[in-house]
Amino acid sequence: MIDSAPQTGFFGHPKGLFTLFFTEFWERFSYYGMRAILVFYMYYEVTKGGLGLDKTVALSIMSIYGSLVYMSGIIGGWLADRVFGTTKSVFYGGILIMLGHIALAIPGNLALFFTSMVLIVLGTGLLKPNASSVVGDLYAENDNRRDAGFSIFYMGINLGAFISPLITGELMKTSFHLGFGVAAVGMFFGLVVFAMTKKKNLGLAGSQAPNPLQPSEKKRVYTIFTASAIVIAALVAISIPQGWLTFDSFVNLVGILAFLIPAAYFIVMYRSPKTNEVEQSRLLAYIPLFLAAVLFWVIAEQGATILALYADTRTNLNFIGIELSPAWFQSFWPLFVIFLAPLFAVLWTKLGDRQPSIPKKFSLGLLFAGLSFIVILLPGYFGGTDTLVNPLWLVLSIFFVAVGELCLSPVGLSATTKLAPAAFSAQTMSLWFLSNAAAQALNAQLVKFYSAETEVLYFGSIGGAAILFSIVLFLISPLIQRFMKGIR
Known part of the structure; x- marks a missing residue:
């Protein structure tokens, strides 16, 4: 498969990286452009072009939506592994996303x-998840360009995430639907790039399902899928009129699933006869790292909910004569990541064997996330919550989160590949992404406690919990390190 794809042609990397870079750039452009204005669309009054939902309901919907996005990766990974292959999954996914933005x-x-x-x-x-998998398929296992290739791919993600809120944030002043339309056009461009270059640039990479359904399995699997769909549709049709399935009960259900699914993953992998003693020990070491990641994403993902509301209602949007859009603040996080990522890469390389261990890097990530919430409570604590805040406070808070992400997120991806049992390597990566799903499901409950009156207590409680957990994690990191059995 690797030989079928041109191995040079994009900054010394396989030509297929060009295809995936721009596909992911446009997909993230469309997703983050939509996400930057979605919560405002939900709670703005109908006369201002919004849906007129209650603010707290809008914040909960935003969080549960984010949780479902990450949980759906499990289904996407299974379909790619057993039915479509990764390249078809990427293309079909792009079509669905574009249709969603058109709607x-x-x-x-x-x-x-x-x-x-x-x-x-x-x-x-x-x-x-499947676009990332195809990137890996372009390189041989011992190809020393692999990490640099993923760094270039990661840059495409952040460039798309940086540019789109600036555009959709400006367009929302005229019409939310114009902003969503631009997101749809962005995904269309991504599909065009992918369709026109995949055959020439990707070769056979990702073209076949690695573990396809056997003819004997197909009937049973399709029967289960069809029966499950019918049962779910029937339950929904019965429970909504009866008042059993309400928005609150749905949020609670997703919240339970977001924690039950990763717990089930841990138990199944730990108890499997395919997992040896060393791998079991490493799985135990992974649990506190997973919990730390959940708490980190609880804070980080509130950039699209609570901090978006803060930007809209608590921030002085007239800054040095410029009328800011509240959506623009969501461009700062990817901007900081773009500038800081190379510095962190150089820092870890320079430190070599002296760099902090994986658990200590996680504790640093949590510390910075906690500090970001401490920073944003200061204006309310000193100046009260009934005055508009200088936007630089919000920018500083976002900066701390970006630093925290670079201590935790790429390290988490790397740690997941190192600590995963050999028989469950792909599923352990799905488990890592479920930390974000669990965090956003938790956020759907937490955002209900935010108001102008509780602002300082809200940021202080969550930020303080993150700092406390980071200290505990730092102190027990030698113990976690022992359970990692040689992994550093």
């Missing part, structure tokens, strides 16, 4: 809004 771009009602959410959740689940 958002059409002025309509709540039904159309929720239809778009379903399409985007399913599409992102198909595209996001």
Whole structure:
């Protein structure tokens, strides 16, 4: 498969990296452009072009939507492994995402809004994890360009995430639907790039399902899928009129699943006869790292919910004569990552064997995340919560989160590949992404406690918990290190 793809042609990397870089750039452009204005669209009054939902409900929907996006990656990974292959999964996912954005771009009602959410959740689940897998398929295992290739790919993600909120944030001043329309056009460009270059640049990479369903399995699997779909549809049809399935009960259900699924993953992998004693020990070491990641993403993902609301309602948007859009603040995080990532790469390389261990890097990530919430409570603590805040406070808070991400997120991906049992390497990567799903499911509950009156207590409690956990994690890091059995 590797030989079928041109191995040079994009900054010394396989030509297929060009295809995946720009596909992911446009996918993230569309996703983050939509995400930057979605919460405002939900709670702005109908007269201002919004849906007029209650602010707390809008924040909960935003969080549960983010949770479902990450949970859907499990389905996307399974379909790629057993049915479509990764390249087809990426293409089909892109189509669903584009249709979801088109649905958002059409002025309509709540039904159309929720239809778009379903399409985007399913599409992102198909595209996001599988695009990363195809990048790996372009390189031989011992190819020393692999890490640099993923760094270039990661740059595409952050460039898309940086540019799009600036555009959609400006367009939302005229119409939310214009912003969503631009997101749809972005995904269309991504699909065009992918369709026109994949055959020439990707070769056979990702073209076949690595573990395809056997003919004897197909009937049983399709029967289970069909029966499950019918049962779920019947339960929904019965429970909504009866009042059993409400928004609150759905949020609670997703919240339970977001923690039950990773718990089940841990138990199945730990108890499997395919997992040896060393791998069992490493799985135990992974548990506190997973919990730390959940707490980190609890804070980081509030950039699109609580901090978005803070930007809109608590921040002085008239800054040095410029009328800011509240959506623009969501461009700072990827901007900081773009500038800081090379510095962190150089720092870890220079430190060599003296660099902090994996658990200590996680504790640093959590510390910076906690500090970001301490920073943002200071204006309210000293100046009260009834005055507008200088936007630089919000920028500083976002900066701390970006530093925390670079201590934790890439390290977490690397640690996951090192600590995963050999028989469950792909599923352990799915487990890592479930830390974000669990965090956002938790956020759907936490955001209910935020208000102008509780602002200082809210940021202080969550930020303080993260700092406390980071200290505990730092102190027990030698113990975790022992359980990692040689992995550093």
